[in-house]
Amino acid sequence: MKFKELDPLLHNQLRLAIMSILLNVKEAEFTFIKEKTGATAGNLSVQVSKLKKARYIEVKKSFKNNYPLTTCNITKTGIEAFEGYVNALQGYINKKV
Amino acid sequence: MKESTSWNEAESIQLIREMIEATKYQVIEERFLYLLWGYGVAGAGTIHYLLQFHVGYAHPYLVWFLMPFLGMVNYFYLKKKSVKRQSNTWAGRVLSGIWTGMLFGILAAVAGGFARGWEEAYPVMIILYGLASYATGTALEFRWLKIGGFGSKVLGGLAFFFGFQYQLILLILAVLLSFVLPSHMMGKNK
Numbered sequence: 559m560k561f562k563e564l565d566p567l568l569h570n571q572l573r574l575a576i577m578s579i580l581l582n583v584k585e586a587e588f589t590f591i592k593e594k595t596g597a598t599a600g601n602l603s604v605q606v607s608k609l610k611k612a613r614y615i616e617v618k619k620s621f622k623n624n625y626p627l628t629t630c631n632i633t634k635t636g637i638e639a640f641e642g643y644v645n646a647l648q649g650y651i652n653k654k655v
Numbered sequence: 656m657k658e659s660t661s662w663n664e665a666e667s668i669q670l671i672r673e674m675i676e677a678t679k680y681q682v683i684e685e686r687f688l689y690l691l692w693g694y695g696v697a698g699a700g701t702i703h704y705l706l707q708f709h710v711g712y713a714h715p716y717l718v719w720f721l722m723p724f725l726g727m728v729n730y731f732y733l734k735k736k737s738v739k740r741q742s743n744t745w746a747g748r749v750l751s752g753i754w755t756g757m758l759f760g761i762l763a764a765v766a767g768g769f770a771r772g773w774e775e776a777y778p779v780m781i782i783l784y785g786l787a788s789y790a791t792g793t794a795l796e797f798r799w800l801k802i803g804g805f806g807s808k809v810l811g812g813l814a815f816f817f818g819f820q821y822q823l824i825l826l827i828l829a830v831l832l833s834f835v836l837p838s839h840m841m842g843k844n845k
Contacts, residue, residue, distance in 0.1 A: 578674035590741035
């Protein structure tokens with residue numbers, strides 16, 4: 559049996575955490591994701607940029623109460639990639655069992 | 656979050672589960688609104704009943720004009736909450752649809768009350784309360800809202816067979832069952 563290759567972009571703890579959060583919400587503020595993942599702002603920013611570059615998520619910058627506000631949301635491409643990743647994971651786990 | 660270079664597939668699944676759990680919509684978030692409307696409607700219904708059937712006041716329905724004030728409290732509460740909110744969950748959107756839909760349903764039933772008489776409108780209102788609670792309980796998997804909502808729908812069905820005096824009592828029972836009881840159980844399950 560040949561395994562599907564795990565998407566290297568998603569096979570990273572922080573990026574997978576970001577995608578899991580965004581899959582469950584319509585959109586989330588950067589600070590919300592930071593709070594839920596416990597990541598540093600710098601590291602989170604780097605991983606968000608990578609996901610954005612792959613078009614897995616969209617990043618919007620605006621203002622809220624005169625403060626800069628960054629919000630993220632998952633794209634259709636991101637949802638498909640996440641589903642593919644979970645299916646591939648399932649294949650590995652089933653094989654081990 | 657500490658990143659590890661050697662993590663396995665089971666840990667990936669665990670991480671996905673943890674993140675979904677961390678962003679899960681919590682039924683307790685709406686407790687204030689259930690208490691507000693539950694006690695508000697039950698209180699107004701009780702005052703209406705006492706004024707009409709014990710005091711003999713000519714305009715007992717005037718007590719319902721307090722409801723727009725509760726609506727304002729509801730509005731400002733949600734507005735304040737939306738300013739603080741950092742994420743927009745799917746469950747939150749579903750619930751918003753259910754309760755906004757119920758509000759318009761109640762307004763339509765009130766219009767029906769003016770046109771056809773309150774005996775025809777009250778059962779519909781009781782059923783709508785039950786429907787919204789039952790749908791919310793199902794969406795959030797909160798047993799007490801499902802039980803209360805179902806009970807309220809049964810009371811709504813029964814209300815078609817009774818006169819206005821008993822419909823008022825059934826309305827009070829319905830909001831106690833579908834709003835007040837679940838909100839207190841939310842506190843216990845916190």
